[in-house]
Amino acid sequence: MNHPAGHKPLTILIAADTYPPNVNGAAQFGYRLARGMTKRGHDVHVLAPATESGASHTEAGGEWSVHRLRSHSTPTHEYWRICLPWEIRRDVSMLFDRIQPDVVHIQCHYMVGEYTLYEAVKRGIRVVATNHFMPENVNPFLPFPSWFKEIVAKNSWRDMGRVMGKADAVTTPTPLAAKAMHDHAFLRKVLPVSNGIDSSAYELKPGEDIEPHPHPTVLFVGRLAEEKHINVLIDAIAKTPVELNVHCEIVGGGEVKPALQAQAARLGLGGRVKFLGLASDEVLRIAYLRATLFCQPGTAELQSLVTLEAMSAYTPVLLADAMALPHLVDGGENGYLFPPNDSDQLAARITELLGLPSADLERMGKASRSMAEKHDINASLATFEALYYGALTEDLLAEYI
Incomplete structure (x- = not known):
């Protein structure tokens, strides 16, 4: 397998707050990213909430490793599960000790993405952050009046900026989404990278x-x-x-x-x-x-x-x-x-x-x-791979929105 500039294969940790069997765009992207990077010769690990109650664990079999964190169901969504910080911090740290990732790619600024990023930053590991989130995505599951949802949305954007601002590179699927992150999360450098499709x-x-x-x-x-x-x-x-x-x-x-x-x-x-x-x-x-x-x-x-x-x-x-x-x-x-x-x-x-x-x-x-x-998904994978290696030129990075 040939890698950019002769680089060796990486150990990649993809942190996702939603992942199959969940059915949504972010979950599907995480799956396709893991599959694509595996095919490109990298050692891929996915970290995601468990699909049912129980201790954190690693799923058996599969082309790449999927590690599931202790999680809890939510009363307003049929499959969305949340991880509590005090329950997952130690498991996240132990996973880092075990797999020694070269790069971390978070898919959200919520619990799994946030605490995986914190652990990576603490250890000096390169972080790429991709945003698939809009406040409107969660509004239907908040049993609150509109004025309160607006406060939640504002805080969500602020938290996104606080968390993803610590990453080495930040991406989102489209230029319009990048502009929204610039305007509302105050992230100055956001690279539009298509999720890609075969x-x-x-x-x-x-x-x-x-x-x-x-x-x-x-x-x-x-x-x-x-x-x-x-x-x-x-x-x-x-x-x-x-x-x-x-x-x-x-x-x-x-x-x-x-x-x-x-x-x-x-x-x-x-x-x-x-x-x-x-x-x-x-x-x-x-x-x-x-x-x-x-x-x-x-x-x-x-x-x-x-x-x-x-x-x-x-x-x-x-x-x-x-x-x-x-x-x-x-x-x-x-x-x-x-x-x-x-x-x-x-x-x-x-x-x-x-x-x-x-x-x-x-x-x-x-x-x-x-x-x-x-x-084309191959172009997207090549861009993410270059971000993992830190191989994108300063000229391209300067074009961030």
Whole structure:
């Protein structure tokens, strides 16, 4: 294995506050980062909360080591678990003693990321910090009034700056997210590095023939959470012309699923809105390949890997004009933006696109694929590897936002 500037393989510790089997973008990135760095010849260790009650432990088997910290469930989230500082400090320190990491890569400024960073800084170990967080991601799980949530958000940004400001390098998936961290967390040097995607995984294999749906279908993939605004998509489906017979597939699980199912039934869409639940990689891949359009109505997306996956499958997209999503749309070329929470405009765009000749939709799908290929995961892995070695030039570092 060749490494930058002839460097030897590293022992890498990835600290993640959410990791599979959790289903969200940050968890998937942590998994793909571990897999990618392992394939590049490094000794990779992942540190994450345990998925159930019990002592800290190391999972058996696997291509890389996964170490689980004692954790506790939260009453407002179906799978999110928290680690308490006084319960994990010693275990984190003992893990450092055992594996002797060359570099630490934290994925969040919360407990696991924070105390792993503190241990690394104390030992003089290089730290890279990546942010996947927006305050809007946790708002639905805080049973407080809006004014109090604003205080929590302000404090969250402040804590992010305090923790990640100690890292040797700070990254986030998009330039827009980097600007938000600059403006709200007061981090002066944030490098936009795409989470990356393997586009080849979402195209037809040689000799493969996957039939499209018999009716136009709009696909959503993601956690069924308040900030995803899937209710807006369901409302929009109900507002499209009846003769178009527009269907919708929703892949994912989450706390608002019962409310969404009730909404679809109330609007008489029981036969046109299908909830697929949590899907395997292959089922998800086929859903992307069969869909006519992909829609992401969320308003707190730092990048949206699922949108990039859909684009890799040659699918036109309809995305809310919010956070990082505008970076994934070239208006009229691969899809359109619509005003956040505006089901009328979304319905109009769905109707407009489904009225186009198939050749135009095919052209837009090809444009989506071309845009997705710019987020090749190998380029992202190479950038992170260079950050681990401290091999990026001062000229590039000076371009941080």
